Amino acid sequence: xxxxxxxxxxxxxxxxxxxxxxxxxxxxxxxxxxxxxxxxxxxxxxxxxxxxxxxxxxxxxxxxxxxxxxxxxxxxxxxxxxxxxxxxxxxxxxxxxxxxxxxxxxxxxxxxxxxxxxxxxxxxxxxxxxxxxxxxxxxxxxxxxxxxxxxxxxxxxxxxxxxxxxxxxxxxxxxxxxxxxxxxxxxxxxxxxxxxxxxxxxxxxxxxxxxxxxxxxxxxxxxxxxxxxxxxxxxxxxxxxxxxxxxxxxxxxxxxxxxxxxxxxxxxxxxxxxxxxxxxxxxxxxxxxxxxxxxxxxxxxxxxxxxxxxxxxxxxxxxxxx
Amino acid sequence: xxxxxxxxxxxxxxxxxxxxxxxxxxxxxxxxxxxxxxxxxxxxxxxxxxxxxxxxxxxxxxxxxxxxxxxxxxxxxxxxxxxxxxxxxxxxxxxx
Amino acid sequence: xxxxxxxxxxxxxxxxxxxxxxxxxxxxxxxxxxxxxxxxxxxxxxxxxxxxxxxxxxxxxxxxxxxxxxxxxxxxxxxxxxxxxxxxxxxxxxxxxxxxxxxxxxxxxxxxxxxxxxxxxxxxxxxxxxxxxxxxxxxxxxxxxxxxxxxxxxxxxxxxxxxxxxxxxxxxxxxxxxxxxxxxxxxxxxxxxxxxxxxxxxxxxxxxxxxxxxxxxxxxxxxxxxxxxxxxxxxxxxxxxxxxxxxxxxxx
Numbered sequence: 127x128x129x130x131x132x133x134x135x136x137x138x139x140x141x142x143x144x145x146x147x148x149x150x151x152x153x154x155x156x157x158x159x160x161x162x163x164x165x166x167x168x169x170x171x172x173x174x175x176x177x178x179x180x181x182x183x184x185x186x187x188x189x190x191x192x193x194x195x196x197x198x199x200x201x202x203x204x205x206x207x208x209x210x211x212x213x214x215x216x217x218x219x220x221x222x223x224x225x226x227x228x229x230x231x232x233x234x235x236x237x238x239x240x241x242x243x244x245x246x247x248x249x250x251x252x253x254x255x256x257x258x259x260x261x262x263x264x265x266x267x268x269x270x271x272x273x274x275x276x277x278x279x280x281x282x283x284x285x286x287x288x289x290x291x292x293x294x295x296x297x298x299x300x301x302x303x304x305x306x307x308x309x310x311x312x313x314x315x316x317x318x319x320x321x322x323x324x325x326x327x328x329x330x331x332x333x334x335x336x337x338x339x340x341x342x343x344x345x346x347x348x349x350x351x352x353x354x355x356x357x358x359x360x361x362x363x364x365x366x367x368x369x370x371x372x373x374x375x376x377x378x379x380x381x382x383x384x385x386x387x388x389x390x391x392x393x394x395x396x397x398x399x400x401x402x403x404x405x406x407x408x409x410x411x412x413x414x415x416x417x418x419x420x421x422x423x424x425x426x427x428x429x430x431x432x433x434x435x436x437x438x439x440x441x442x443x444x445x446x447x448x
Numbered sequence: 449x450x451x452x453x454x455x456x457x458x459x460x461x462x463x464x465x466x467x468x469x470x471x472x473x474x475x476x477x478x479x480x481x482x483x484x485x486x487x488x489x490x491x492x493x494x495x496x497x498x499x500x501x502x503x504x505x506x507x508x509x510x511x512x513x514x515x516x517x518x519x520x521x522x523x524x525x526x527x528x529x530x531x532x533x534x535x536x537x538x539x540x541x542x543x544x
Numbered sequence: 545x546x547x548x549x550x551x552x553x554x555x556x557x558x559x560x561x562x563x564x565x566x567x568x569x570x571x572x573x574x575x576x577x578x579x580x581x582x583x584x585x586x587x588x589x590x591x592x593x594x595x596x597x598x599x600x601x602x603x604x605x606x607x608x609x610x611x612x613x614x615x616x617x618x619x620x621x622x623x624x625x626x627x628x629x630x631x632x633x634x635x636x637x638x639x640x641x642x643x644x645x646x647x648x649x650x651x652x653x654x655x656x657x658x659x660x661x662x663x664x665x666x667x668x669x670x671x672x673x674x675x676x677x678x679x680x681x682x683x684x685x686x687x688x689x690x691x692x693x694x695x696x697x698x699x700x701x702x703x704x705x706x707x708x709x710x711x712x713x714x715x716x717x718x719x720x721x722x723x724x725x726x727x728x729x730x731x732x733x734x735x736x737x738x739x740x741x742x743x744x745x746x747x748x749x750x751x752x753x754x755x756x757x758x759x760x761x762x763x764x765x766x767x768x769x770x771x772x773x774x775x776x777x778x779x780x781x782x783x784x785x786x787x788x789x790x791x792x793x794x795x796x
Contacts, residue, residue: 157514182574182582189570190780193787193796194614198570199593203494205573206586210491213579217475226454226477251787251796283474290495301796309794417574425577426452427702428638431695432479433453438694439480455578476580482687487580490587 147348152278155221163347167277168222169238170349172229175215177241178208180414184248185257193251200297201254207294211287218279234419241265242400243326245408252305252312252319258298260320260327260365266291267361268331276348299368306372313373320369321377328392329400331358359389366390455479459509460488463500470502478503550726552607553626554733555667556616557723557769559599560627563617565648566592567780568635577638584684588645591677598670618788622771622778629768630713632776636706639692639699643706645685650747651717651739652678658734667731686750693754700755707751708759715764718743 139158146153153159182205189205192198216226232238243261248254266288273284302320305312332338332354344350362381369376380393403411455477461470473492478484484503492498512520528534537544545553569589576582600613630648635641656678659671692703720737727733748758767773787796 154514156511179574179579186574189573190567190783191786193618193794195593195597195617196614197796198566199590202570202573202586202590202593206494206583206590209574209579209582209586210494213476213491213583214474216579220457220475227452230454286474304796308796309791311791312794421575421577424575425638427696427698428577428581428692429452429455429479431699432455432483432691434699435691435695436479477578478580479691483580486584486684486687490583491580494583494587 144346147276147346150276150348152281153276154278162343163349164222166343166347166349167280168219168224170344171215171219171222171280172224172232173239173241175212175219175229176233176238177244178212178215180240180244180418181261182208182212183414183417184244184246184410185254187248188251188254191251192254197301204258204294204297207290211283211290214283214286215280218277218283221279230422234415234422236406239404240414241330242403242408243330244414245403245411246322246326247409249322250315250319252302252315253323255298255301255305255316256319256323258294258296259302259368260298260323261330262291262294262298263365264327264330264361266295267357271350271352271357274348274351280349299372302374303372306374317374320374324377325395325399328358328362328395329397331355331361333397333400362390362392455483457506458484458488458503459506460484460492461502461504462488462492462498464497465499470500473497475506476503545723547726547730548606548608550723551730552603553723554727555599555603555606556624557626559596559603559613559616560625561631561648562592562599563596564625564627564631564777564780566590566596567784568631568633568641568644571635572641585641588681588684591681595670595674595677598673602666602670618785622773622781624771625773625777625781626769626771627777628713628716629765629774630710630716632768632774632780633710633713634776637702638688639702639706640710642685642688642692643703643710645681646689646747646750647710647714647717649678649682649685650743650750651714653682654739654742654746655734655736658739662731662733664731667733689750689756690754693751693756703754704756707756708761711759712761712763713765714743716766716768719766719769721769 140160143153143157143159143163146157153163185201185205185208189198189201192201216229219229220226229238233240243264248257269284269288269291273281273288275281275284302316305316335353335355338354366376366381378393380391382391384391402408406412456479458476458478460473460476462473463470473488476484476487476491478487481503485501488501488503489498493501566589569585569592572585573582573589576585596617597613600616604611604613604616630644633640633644653675656671656675660668660675662668662671689703689707692699694700718736718740720735724733724736728735751758765774768777787794
């Protein structure tokens with residue numbers, strides 16, 4: 127094909143793709159899509175999948191120490207959900223032409239990221255409450271918005287995930303409420319967890335809109351439907367009241383209701399810390415990656431055995447037929 | 449020795465109750481049929497969503513090409529005589 | 545021991561097997577060879593916790609001192625735990641865990657099939673629910689023993705080592721003592737000793753199909769069912785019971 131012709135075809139393709147987006151039609155795996163759209167989705171969905179999987183670790187740190195059978199059951203079911211959600215998201219990303227093996231390689235090489243929040247340690251039992259209430263709470267605000275994302279498989283995964291995660295935030299809040307109604311030690315642990323998780327939770331929404339403008343491709347192609355600051359405000363507005371009900375103090379002296387905006391104003395977020403953790407210097411970056419790499423390496427012989435067994439059985443079946 | 453993989457991909461379909469359609473739920477990885485079913489069970493029916501599961505190797509699925517949608521699907525659009533509403537029934541006729 | 549105390553100990557034995565095995569299974573969470581298997585092992589851990597709740601809850605009722613399932617799980621000393629040693633051994637690797645799951649599930653399949661017919665209505669009901677779970681556990685463990693035994697040379701060696709190392713711990717499952725005798729006569733509980741031949745036959749067939757050698761060791765490790773444990777249980781309890789011990793007045 128002549129270069130001229132090729133360019134015309136690409137322009138037509140982009141036009142019909144953008145018309146589809148304009149009509150709010152979902153984009154499906156076999157639809158033609160601009161390379162940049164595909165790349166953006168692979169990056170975002172695989173990062174989302176890795177976050178679910180790496181997110182199993184901080185909570186996993188408390189499974190064997192959960193203080194009651196009920197607490198242990200809930201925690202296990204929640205972490206299991208996260209593994210399942212990682213699976214749904216890996217599947218969604220796979221429809222774009224990348225394999226799970228490649229995604230794991232990218233995670234291990236550092237090319238693919240996961241949510242910064244999981245580079246913080248879970249230090250006391252109230253951290254399990256704070257992770258469910260604040261971290262899942264923040265994630266849910268984002269994920270509810272993503273249910274309307276333009277890529278069909280991603281959107282469907284988000285719908286399923288949102289439905290299942292509705293208990294995650296509630297169980298976290300229940301832990302916090304119980305501890306705030308408990309002994310002085312328990313209240314201290316709860317407030318301590320609140321102090322450590324509040325700001326990282328706000329950072330989960332990403333940089334301010336002034337740094338990350340709404341006009342990018344992610345908005346144009348309706349991958350993202352609401353801005354970082356809009357989503358962050360939504361989270362703060364609903365969480366402040368919940369904290370008040372159980373007597374927790376939000377560690378932000380500048381936090382106050384802004385009648386004119388209809389939202390809370392909050393104090394400055396420490397973006398230095400945010401970028402520092404992104405760049406690998408958070409308290410647990412190395413630990414989380416080492417854990418994932420170790421488990422992956424330790425599991426190789428099992429996966430190889432499963433494949434070898436299948437191959438043997440197929441060969442036997444073939445021979446018995448011939 | 450075989451190379452390490454994440455095993456084969458299977459598409460999973462779940463029947464929510466006896467008699468219902470099997471609906472596509474998503475994908476799992478597994479090395480054999482039995483593992484595919486077990487993994488589908490643990491991944492997609494953790495909340496009692498299903499009474500029956502189909503797992504199909506991904507490469508056994510053939511999908512229509514969206515570029516051919518015009519020739520593939522549009523010809524059915526004007527065949528409205530396949531719809532019951534196409535027909536004019538005499539007034540007063542019952543149970544038809 | 546009077547009848548009530550015997551029955552209490554009997555329920556603890558069954559409940560502790562589930563509780564301690566749930567602990568080991570839950571350690572696999574975020575550590576399994578593939579994500580799908582992570583979900584599977586977590587499900588088994590959840591099945592075991594559910595079973596422990598039912599059995600320890602019932603033990604508490606029988607004892608009649610107002611102790612709950614949590615009291616019995618979190619505020620009981622090592623010498624009063626009656627799980628078999630097999631449940632408390634470290635997971636080691638995936639082959640060990642699957643060998644343990646095969647041995648335990650095969651035993652429980654026969655045992656709970658008998659317990660369903662117990663004259664004790666509560667235990668019979670728990671057994672009926674549990675038996676469904678056990679059938680699935682047994683099927684899952686069997687599949688993996690076959691895959692690993694008849695997979696690669698490496699997996700075969702690991703599976704054989706696991707099967708051999710855990711074999712001496714299996715015999716404890718079939719011990720029949722005065723507690724068992726009392727329960728056999730009082731509530732028609734199954735006699736563990738009578739299940740050994742079926743178990744050996746069933747497990748040996750699976751091992752052979754998996755191209756593994758059936759162990760011939762006669763030596764047996766024992767003690768757990770009477771509260772004499774391996775060094776592992778102390779560590780499990782220290783970790784599991786940490787919060788209730790550190791904050792005795794707190795509710796969680």
